[in-house]
Amino acid sequence: MNIFAPPAPLRLVSIMAVSLGIALPAFAQDHDHATPMPAVIEVPVQDTHDHAAMMAAEAAASATPPREPIPVVTADDLAAAFPVIDHRAMQHAPAFNRKVALNRLEAWDADEGAGQAWEGIAWFGTDTDRLWLRSEGERVGGRTESADLEALYGRSISPWWDVVAGVRRDFKPGDGRTWGAFGVQGMAPYRFEVSATAYVGEDGQIAGNVEAEYTFRITNRLILLPLVEVDINAKDDPNYGMGRGVTGVEMGLRLHYEIIRRFAPYVGVAHERALGDTANYRRNAGESARDTRFVAGVRIWF
Structure with missing residues (x-):
């Protein structure tokens, strides 16, 4: 029997922490005093950038091209969207009228x-x-x-x-x-x-x-x-x-x-x-x- 092994409850907590990617202090015992000494257990964590890249790759693989691609914006489109304002067109009706x-x-x-x-x-x-x-x-x-x-x-x-x-x-x-x-x-x-x-x-x-x-x-x-x-x-x-x-x-x-x-x-x-x-x-x-x-x-x- 290994006298330095942590109790069963601590083993259960350690297993859960490893599965969740949490670092917990480990208990070590000195041969002379049997005093627990804190230590850090490094648990490898998955890189978030690699995860995002993987998700983007999966989305790109599943996406389908649009039926009608967006056309390239032309000079005529820009002119229609931003016309030159003729201030004279916003004036009142002609000065001389009749009825x-x-x-x-x-x-x-x-x-x-x-x-x-x-x-x-x-x-x-x-x-x-x-x-x-x-x-x-x-x-x-x-x-x-x-x-x-x-x-x-x-x-x-x-x-x-x-x-x-x-x-x-x-x-x-x-x-x-x-x-x-x-x-x-x-x-x-x-x-x-x-x-x-x-x-x-x-x-x-x-x-x-x-x-x-x-x-x-x-x-x-x-x-x-x-x-x-x-x-x-x-x-x-x-x-x-x-x-x-x-x-x-x-x-x-x-x-x-x-x-x-x-x-x-x-x-x-x-x-x-x-x-x-x-x-x-x-x-x-x-x-x-x-x-x-x-x-x-x-x-x-x-």
Whole structure:
């Protein structure tokens, strides 16, 4: 029996340490004193670099080449990935723009004959300075009842409002006459489009017009447009059948369907009423002071 051999439990620990690659102190006994002396048992450990190389070799052996190899990056690929920035392309739209719109081009059938009416605008210029052209008129029974044309300079005073000034020419009713025009136009809160213009005539006559319109989108293409327009005169003008104060009110309700954004046929109803002395002038001339009609028309812009 070997008296210097370690006990069985120590042998078991040593075997486990060797299997795990751990160095433990060994017990040695002196012949004279039998005192355990620590010693280091060196256990060979596998080199980690060799292990990583072996794993890489196994992975390379099992890997398969890709079906579509990655192509070599060309100069065209680099140009597409890193284009040269043209700073001019990031500027706003061209400074000079234009728009022509016939907001109402409509017809109706009445007792006194078929009627037609138009109302249109056009502008040319920049975001801040524009030339505005506005025209509206009406024909009944083959006769032109009213027609006018305005040429105005418009200056933007806010993102939503312009001030305008220019001239207006009335071709009908009566003899033609010219007015000076001053006013504002734009979008009021809650998206009401508003136009208010004052006119000064050659003989000192002063008149005014206020118009408000709202765009109510029922669907993406079906649009309802209510409209209210009020005419005002500062003094009586019997030669043209106009009284003092609020001379007339027009209200309309038109339902548009946008086939395309620039072309929208519509149907609707319009009501006109003369007020005050203007109504009396019309009755004396054998005309009605009020009129309600169903209309059909089209709105076009380009």
